[in-house]
Amino acid sequence: MNRTRSRGWMLFAATLLFLTGAVNLIQGIFALFLRDYLFITGGEAFFFTLTPWGLLLGLWGLLLLGAGFALTSGRSWARTLGVVLLAINVVAQLAFFAANPLWSLVVIAVDLLAIYGLTAGWSSAHAAEEERESGREAEDSYRSGYEAGMREARETREEAPSSGASSGAHIPQPSRGEHAR
Template sequence: MSSTTSRGGGYDTPVKTAFAFSGAIFAGTILTIVGIFQLLAGIAAVAEDKVYVKGVEYVYQFDITAWGWIHLILGVIAIAVGIGMLLGQTWARVSGIMIAVLGSVSAFMFMPYYPFWALAMLALYIFVIWSLAQLMSSDAEF
């Protein structure tokens, strides 16, 4: 007789724990990478305004330098939260979803300046939200 108990979904507890642990590693890694990308995009916007399209008129219009600072701040926070996820910190789970939501909104608002980059960042942030939501919905601890 097995010492593990079967819970919802037909998976044994060790299998659920393995899925949750791999989800945490995925989310932490992707969040750290996205944070590095945001940091680099912010440096490019602050240092050299000629990288991004200017003259686009739309509702969410900010100066390119302001977008650079937004990307820098989001990038630093995303890197810190991603490293916290990789270290197994419980605070990083909720913080990861919050920073991914903020990053998704900023990527959407940044779309007129650099559309393909913004769509790629939006997709990565959505993967992070999905992975962290899966992790938080499981009852596994690591």
């Protein structure tokens, strides 16, 4: 159950990473080529010229998209990368706050939701992986103990002299004081 829940959070977070990356890429394209649509009249930005900001947003969007792809492919480092990129994106969106406050708040909310999605199942997924590993070790230990016991029983049968009894070979039993040793 934890594994399914954790995988659901991962897909949710990856979807939000794709969405945030696409939004940043589109914002970057608008900042480079369609400046009139990006800012309302009298709006201000952190940068005086939008060309470097547009390039930065476009590249940042591609980086977020790449993190989303890495997350869906099951890369363990993609979670950490996604959290770091999204946290930086929250701060970067504050630069657009004066020009488009509602848009910035929406993007920040999506970023925070994606961070929650990346971190919500983190410890449960790690604990589930450790539990699976310890379960495998216990099963392997049980199996090897069982196989060793079967091997010992076969060797004992082969060593015991065969009496013509119908029940098969006699397996010697330890005397009363031998098992305490």
